[in-house]
Amino acid sequence: MFIQVIQGKCFRHHDMRGAIEEWRDERAPDVVGWLGGTYGFTEDDVFVAVVRFASREDARQNTETREHSEWWARTRRLFAGEPVFHNCSQVAFAVDDGFDEARFVQVIQGRADDPDHLESLAAEMQELLDERPEVIGATLAVDEDGTFTETVAFTDEASARRGAPQNALTDVRATVSPSTAELRYLDLREPWFASRWG
DSSP states (O other): OEEEEEEEEOSOHHHHHHHHHHIIIIIGGGOTTEEEEEEEEOTTOEEEEEEEESOHHHHHHHHTSHHHHHHHHHHHTTSSSOOEEEEEEEEEEEEOSOGGGOSEEEEEEEEESSHHHHHHTHHHHHHHHTTOTTEEEEEEEEETTSEEEEEEEESOHHHHHHHSSSOTTHHHHHHHOTTEEEEEEEEESSOEEEETTO
8 A cells, every 4th residue: 555645835726626636537547556535725725635556656657657747747836836745655544434425634744753653553543443433534654754644534523523622633643643743733624535436
């Protein structure tokens, strides 16, 4: 499993969504190994895409095609500045169902002192999230430099906040990120999704 995270300032929300849907409709059916993606904007106009592939090689082969290069050349111009990429071969699924029904997604990013420790905690996170019915999907992806991106999908924001009064992911953070600093939270209040199967 391989996850690529793309993020950056984007004020052209409608155009960006159109570009993502164009890729899904016209490119995705021909991309070997593409599994799906989670997308959205924060309130301060940060666009986040968490795209899943079966392998790093599948993702690489996609980016090397002429069709993708042309699409990216157009899409790149929608960002206000340089987008940031995280290419993550360390991937764990805490919950792998229900993403498409989510109405609120919180993305947590940080850097771990011990990246291997994060992946080892996936089973513990699964056990914890099993006790949180408002959580309907989660992934954990770690870049080579230790930067991690955790994506947690909720039925809705109100349920997420009720489930953990101090923060939607207080319990999750304590379990997954005991040795991290400078955590960043990206709330996607109108997320959308794409999948090879739907």
